Amino acid sequence: MARLTLWGRLSSCNVQKVLWVLEELELPYERIDAGGDFGGLDEPAYRAMNPHGTVPTLRDGEQVVWDSDAIIRYLAASYGKGRLWPEDPGERAVADQWLAWVNSTLYRDWIDLFWMLVRTPPEQQDAAGIEARRSRTAARLAVLDRRLAESAFVSGDALGLADIAAGMTLYRWFEMPIERPELAHVEAWYRTLRERAAYVNAVCRPFEDLKGKLGY
Ligand SMILES: N[C@@H](CCC(=O)N[C@@H](CS)C(=O)NCC(=O)O)C(=O)O
Structure with missing residues (x-):
């Protein structure tokens, strides 16, 4: 099972940003369709991860992050040092x-x-x-x-x-x-x-x- 799970429909521009980072860093991940016609954002289990009921949401082991900017910064800080995340x-x-x-x-x-x-x-x-x-x-x-x-x-x-x-x-x-x-x-x-x-x-x-x- 992939350690990283991303919830969000492919047509969401905010999901696309996260996908681009995942692919750019060649990280293995699982994506679950959510939002839009797929729905699921009002499910209690989803709201427990993301109180706003929006996509994207990312889970990395025990860590859950919502908001595309917070997610891409988290991924870059965790996995992209020297690539997407300058040390200086x-x-x-x-x-x-x-x-x-x-x-x-x-x-x-x-x-x-x-x-x-x-x-x-x-x-x-x-x-x-x-x-x-x-x-x-x-x-x-x-x-x-x-x-x-x-x-x-x-x-x-x-x-x-x-x-x-x-x-x-x-x-x-x-x-x-x-x-x-x-x-x-x-x-x-x-x-x-x-x-x-x-x-x-x-x-x-x-x-x-x-x-x-x-x-x-
Ligand atoms: N600032 C948030 C905005 C999240 C947001 O509004 N996402 C939209 C899609 S781009 C959404 O969840 N729409 C409801 C839906 O897709 O059903 C982020 O960057 O993650």
Whole structure:
């Protein structure tokens, strides 16, 4: 039996982040479908692990962790030292500041755009609201573009947690039917991510089944 168990549906972007880390670190794990049409999040046993009833949740032996960022930080600290988790406090802080920015800023506008454009049925869509989120996400990505002009990866010299959090948004960004500004460094970085089997397996998944679904 695998020591690591992950609960969460493959279509969840927060689950995808965790999957990418598991695959990147080549860790053996078992994944249990949960959330969305699979349900299970209100089961007492699930709520005992994750009081919020969300996915993902990870169990590692006796240790249970919920929230995708806490999970990827836990996995990197436990199994990714020298790979996804810099030992040097300064280098780690650089990666951490970009990780914090992704979650507080880039992700917010991007997920709102995804919900308003993809998850909202066309007859309920708000065109002005969609355009506001699209242009804000584009502006956030322009900042990332400047970061990537000076650094091979968002986290620093090597792929790290900030790349995982930011890179998770890119597949859907490039697949959504929207206008996108030219961002040469983001595009080059996206091409390098797509050369990683872990990224393709975890993140590059068509999202047809989420179209028009506001229920979860
Ligand atoms: N901040 C949390 C957000 C968790 C969250 O809202 N997950 C969504 C999926 S991305 C969820 O559980 N939705 C209910 C469902 O899938 O049924 C995290 O990063 O883990």
